[in-house]
Amino acid sequence: MKQVKLLQNVLLLSLFLAVPGSNEAAKPHIVFIVADDLGWNDVGWHNPDVKTPVLDQLAHEGVILNQSYVNYVCTPSRTSFMTGYFPYHVGSQHLVFRPDQPSAIPSNFTFLPEKLKELGYATHMVGKWHLGFCNWKFTPTYRGFDSYYGYYSGAEDYYTHYRSIGSEGGIDLHDNKDAVTNQNGTYSTYLFAQRAADIVNQHDPNSPLFLYLPFQNVHAPLQVPKRFEDMYANVEDENRRKYLGMVSALDEAVGNVTMVMQKRGLWDNTLVIFSTDNGGMIIRSGNNYPLRGGKTTLWEGGTRGVAFAHGKMLQKTGYTNNEMIHAVDWFPTILAAAGGTADPGMDGLSQLDTIISGHPSPRTEFVYNVDDVFPTVQGAIRVGDYKLIEGFAGIPDGWYPPPNMTGSPEPNSMNPIIGTWLFNLKDDPTEHHNLADTMPDKLKEMQAKLEEYRKTLVPAINPKADPKSDPQNWGGAWSPGWC
Ligand SMILES: *[C@@H]1O[C@H](CO)[C@@H](O)[C@H](O)[C@H]1NC(C)=O
């Protein structure tokens, strides 16, 4: 009797093990590529002056996502990507985490790679984190990634990998838990593309791979190897020329990674999601024309991101999809592609049918941001075709044509930066016509909705800088251990 029971258990167990095993081969590899501060008008499919042949081809072979929204700056968008929650539900809605602040995404949030590991994925990350590192428990390999190569903070020198803030400064480049001190002089894009290629080369193509590739490009400082800058010899403005070179360096890096995936036989079963984290930063030569504003603003130029999806599993391709997608949706979408489902209550909604078949988006509204920390008391929402901004809209305001001529761009809008704005984005995607005065009922309805959202605001994580963070305390590198 006992033996029969044992046999039954063994059979059950082998059945149980066989099911996920046999499914795994079919699970797609997923590459989630995030560009940093890449503007609406900074990709070849929106602006023929920009040389992005690889990204253009992927976008055209796949689905261009024309209404893919992101948050207004880095930390909030990366929060959305990794948690599936709007930043104002996490506490990361107020600007960005500085490296000397003991700030991090709270431990009760489950990160996307943790869920993917449960589904049998190998999970690797290369690039920028920006979600907190003052304790090891907040760093990538403790939040679901099998390996990590990159930097913890929001920006740094592309060649020295040195980040300074105030009088503090140190190396911010890490290989899993070790500081990397022998790459001074090598452009980060080369390092990141090479690490991504190494991961692919070492990966068993029969087991599913999740690769999160948040590149440094094209965030300031404006640095790029000369051969990329030389691709834009006709652009007179030096900063714009460098910036565009950085875009093309990113493009080449993506090409290198996809080439290795093809060589290794992973490509035909790979889903690629490409997104910027926020709009282009106008004062750093990014461009979002004809959209209004840019990075650090709630205008469309700061929040309507360039994005596409690519992969053989997409059934409808070669078109521009205008369905409403938000950065929070990538968590449940990627999870669904991997055969999983998100926890109930998550802000994100799966857009898998939207990107695979062009089905209508399950999303009809979203929150651009809600923040009550002075001086940026602000709130903005989208409901259907309408958008409400209340309070601080962010700076700079205005519509900036590409800064490809000599001289720096000047704001060409004298509008107030604090106010109430109502737009119909369907008729007016560039936000020229404030309807707040002409549609009082719509305004009231939207304001009431925003107040409902505001009720669930979680206080902003915004602690004072801690001198213990100083890299001099940690062997010269920005390191965990001080919170
Ligand atoms: C995490 O904890 C915070 C504070 O208690 C709470 O507001 C939030 O809803 C929690 N989130 C999750 C996903 O558990």
Ligand SMILES: *[C@@H]1O[C@H](CO)[C@@H](O)[C@H](O)[C@H]1NC(C)=O
């Ligand atoms: C990198 O190399 C340069 C030039 O040799 C040197 O000036 C700089 O101090 C080095 N930086 C770091 C972070 O090692």
Ligand SMILES: *[C@@H]1O[C@H](CO)[C@@H](O)[C@H](O)[C@H]1NC(C)=O
């Ligand atoms: C892409 O790969 C080529 C060939 O290995 C290499 O020369 C180039 O530097 C790589 N580019 C990037 C951006 O990594």
Ligand SMILES: *[C@@H]1O[C@H](CO)[C@@H](O)[C@H](O)[C@H]1NC(C)=O
């Ligand atoms: C500047 O950009 C505009 C619009 O994209 C384009 O028509 C023009 O050719 C560009 N000029 C230069 C010098 O790059």
Ligand SMILES: *[C@@H]1O[C@H](CO)[C@@H](O)[C@H](O)[C@H]1NC(C)=O
């Ligand atoms: C993409 O969105 C813009 C702005 O709303 C719109 O003008 C354009 O027609 C859309 N593109 C396509 C191909 O649908």
